[in-house]
Amino acid sequence: MSELEDRFTEAVAAIGGVLKRHGFRKKRYVWTRVGDGIVHEIDVQRSHGNSAGSVRFYVNARAYVAEFDRAIGRTLPDDPTRANAQFETRFEEVSDWPTDRVDVERDADALGTALPAAIEQVVAHLDGITDAPSLARTLRESGFVLDDDLFAWYCATGRTDDARAQFGAARDRFGAEERWPRLAARFEEAALEYGISLP
Known part of the structure; x- marks a missing residue:
């Protein structure tokens, strides 16, 4: 094994040391923590x-909340660790x-x-996702204005006010682009399904 591979192994061990203390379980290069309908990875x-x-290497963080999917009518998997995460980010975005x-x-x-300290910050960010409202808040604060599921x-x-605010934020950011009519149509179709009018 080369010196660089040794350093990589040490870095992974440092990351794993932090995550183990926070209740994550490791499988190869993936650490998962499962709560009541919540998965942090x-x-x-x-x-x-x-x-x-x-x-x-890169470090990615994800979160899944079953309650969020249930509210929008999505079928929940038997094993929540196999569900598609609703929130995903690279660690430098939250550390x-x-x-x-x-x-x-x-x-x-x-x-x-510094690497373990950054991982602690990532864990703290995921710790803030404890239910559907906190997931929605994280998505909104992370700039997911085109997220159909959030809308x-x-x-x-x-x-309703949050839905309209998301639509407004998307329009402010993308309204001058050629694709905006297609994007706006997606919002309008979803709003119509729930009987909500958009500005």
């Missing part, structure tokens, strides 16, 4: 561009890690300190 994804002289990947050579000094959830649960 963090994984390490090796870069396709790795070589003998360069080993890099102080400065780049979109970990380079085990460039970041060697950070693997035992459907707002409509299905009678959160």
Whole structure:
């Protein structure tokens, strides 16, 4: 095993040490924590561009809430760990890690300190997703303005003002684009299903 692969193994162990303390269970490079209808998942994804002289990886975080899917009429799987996550992000989006990947050579000094600290921040972010409303809040705050399921959830649960606010945010961001009529039609079709009028 090369020195870089040894560092990669050490980095994965550092990540795993943090996640084990927070109740995650490991299967290869995926750590999962299951609660009552809630799944939090963090994984390490090796870069396709790795070589003998360069080993890099990404860290992804996901959350699934069964209550959210139930509200919009989606069939729930028997095993929630097999469900499609409603929230997914890269760890640098919710931590102080400065780049979109970990380079085990460039970041060697950070693997035992800054990397575990960033993983703690990711866990804290996932800790905030405890039910459907907190998932919706996370999606909204993360800028998921085109998320059809989020819009459907707002409509299905009678959160009309939130549904209209999401539509407005999407229009503000994408209204000048050629595709906006198609995007607006998706919102309007969902709103019509729930008897909600959009501005």
